[in-house]
Amino acid sequence: MKRFLDIVFSLTGLLILSPVFLILSCIIKLEDGGKIFYRQIRVGRNGKDFKLYKFRSMSAGSDKKGLLTVGANDNRVTKSGKFIRKYKLDEIPQLINVLIADMSLVGPRPEVRKYVDLYTKEQSEILRVVPGITDYASIEYSDENELLSKSDNPEKLYIDKIMPDKIKLNMKYINNRTLFEYFKIITITFLKIVKIL
Numbered sequence: 043m044k045r046f047l048d049i050v051f052s053l054t055g056l057l058i059l060s061p062v063f064l065i066l067s068c069i070i071k072l073e074d075g076g077k078i079f080y081r082q083i084r085v086g087r088n089g090k091d092f093k094l095y096k097f098r099s100m101s102a103g104s105d106k107k108g109l110l111t112v113g114a115n116d117n118r119v120t121k122s123g124k125f126i127r128k129y130k131l132d133e134i135p136q137l138i139n140v141l142i143a144d145m146s147l148v149g150p151r152p153e154v155r156k157y158v159d160l161y162t163k164e165q166s167e168i169l170r171v172v173p174g175i176t177d178y179a180s181i182e183y184s185d186e187n188e189l190l191s192k193s194d195n196p197e198k199l200y201i202d203k204i205m206p207d208k209i210k211l212n213m214k215y216i217n218n219r220t221l222f223e224y225f226k227i228i229t230i231t232f233l234k235i236v237k238i239l
Contacts, residue, residue, distance in 0.1 A: 044146065044224060045146075047224070051140075051147055052140040055137045056138070059134055063134070066097055066131060066134075069122045070120075070122055074102075074120065076102045077098055077102070079098060080095075080099070081094065081096075082094050082096070083155065085152055085153055086172065087169065087170070087171060088171065089166075093143075098120075099122070099132045100116075100119055100121055100123055100125030101118055116187075120223060120224070127143055137175075140175065145174055145175060146175075147175055147176065148223075148224050150168045150174065150177055150208075150209075150210045150212035151175075151177060152216070153205075155219045160201060165206070167232070168209055168213065169217060171216055176228070177212060178226060179208035179209075179211035181230055183208060186204060188205070215227065
C-alpha cells in the first residue's frame with residue numbers, strides 16, 4: 043500500500059509542480075550556466091548506493107570542499123541557491139527518486155557513504171528500510187544548516203551530536219511503520235513548509 047501511495051503522490055506532485063520545475067530550471071541555468079540538477083551518491087536500503095536528485099543550489103564542484111552545508115555563511119551557495127534552500131525547493135526533484143523506487147515519501151533521510159561508514163551495528167538498522175524525503179529527524183532538524191553554521195567544528199557537531207540524534211528519531215518511525223505514521227509525518231511536514239511560506 044505504501045509503495046502505491048508513493049507512486050500516486052510522486053506522480054501527482056511532479057505534475058502539479060511542473061511549472062515550478064520549469065521556473066527554477068531557468069533561474070539556475072541563467073545564473074551561471076551550470077547544470078540544473080545536482081546528483082549525489084547516497085546510501086539506500088540494504089546499503090545500496092543510488093543517485094539522489096536535487097536542484098543545484100551551489101557552485102559547481104562545491105562538494106569537493108566539504109559535504110556539509112553551513113547555512114547562510116556558506117559562500118559556495120549561489121544567489122538563487124539561498125532562495126531555493128530557504129524554502130526547501132532543492133528537495134523537489136527527489137519525487138523522481140520516489141517514483142523510480144530509490145526512495146519513499148517517508149523514511150530516514152539517505153546519508154552519504156562517508157557518514158554511513160561511521161554507523162554502529164545498531165545504527166545500521168536504519169538501512170533495512172527504504173530511505174525517504176521526510177521523517178521525524180528532517181522535521182526536528184529543519185534548521186540543521188544554521189546549527190552547523192554556529193559551530194567552530196561543524197563536522198564534529200554533526201558526527202557526535204546531530205547524526206546520532208537523527209538516527210534515534212529515524213528508529214521511532216522504523217519501529218512503527220504504519221499508514222497512520224506515514225500520513226502523520228507527511229501532514230506535519232506540509233504544515234511546517236506552509237509555516238515557512
